[in-house]
Amino acid sequence: MELGKLEVYRLALKLSGEIWLVYEKLPKQLQFGIGDQSVRSIDSIGANIAEGYGRFHYKDSMKFYYYARGSLWESKHWLYLLANRNLMEKARYEKMMDDINLLGKKLNNFIESIKKKVQNGQ
Structure with missing residues (x-):
């Protein structure tokens, strides 16, 4: 499988594009x-x-997936501040939070699937 086919990666790229649109309007x-x-x-x-x-190695990969999850939570913080300070539209905030929450679930599932591979010796 190539990186571009990984759903969690594609979702992360989509969010990167969305935040750039917000950034440009600041x-x-x-x-x-x-x-x-x-x-x-x-x-x-x-x-x-x-x-x-x-x-x-899977175990080496895992720490970066955990970093990604940490960045996801940090991103929620910044999105909240942008919305709370009226620096982004409410509808865009809600959509991005829906997207980031979906990515969080998918990322957790992805991490769990990697853990199972490690446990099964794959």
């Missing part, structure tokens, strides 16, 4: 702080999935 003075942090945390989800996928 006033310049907010792009540096909250904008950069939001983009970096969401981009980090996909980057960690990619890095884990490229590792040779």
Whole structure:
């Protein structure tokens, strides 16, 4: 399987595209702080999935999938702040939170499937 066919990776890329649209609309003075942090945390989800996928051993891969999950939770924080400070539309916030929650479930399932492979010696 190639990385681009991995559903969790594709979902992470979709979120990266969505946060970029929010970032571009922020006033310049907010792009540096909250904008950069939001983009970096969401981009980090996909980057960690990619890095884990490229590792040779499952156990080595797992730590990057856990990092991706941590970045996912950080991203929820930044999305909440953007919405709470009226820096993104409510409908976009709700859609992105739905997407990030779906990605979280899929990422947890993906991690569990990797754990089972390790336990079964695959």
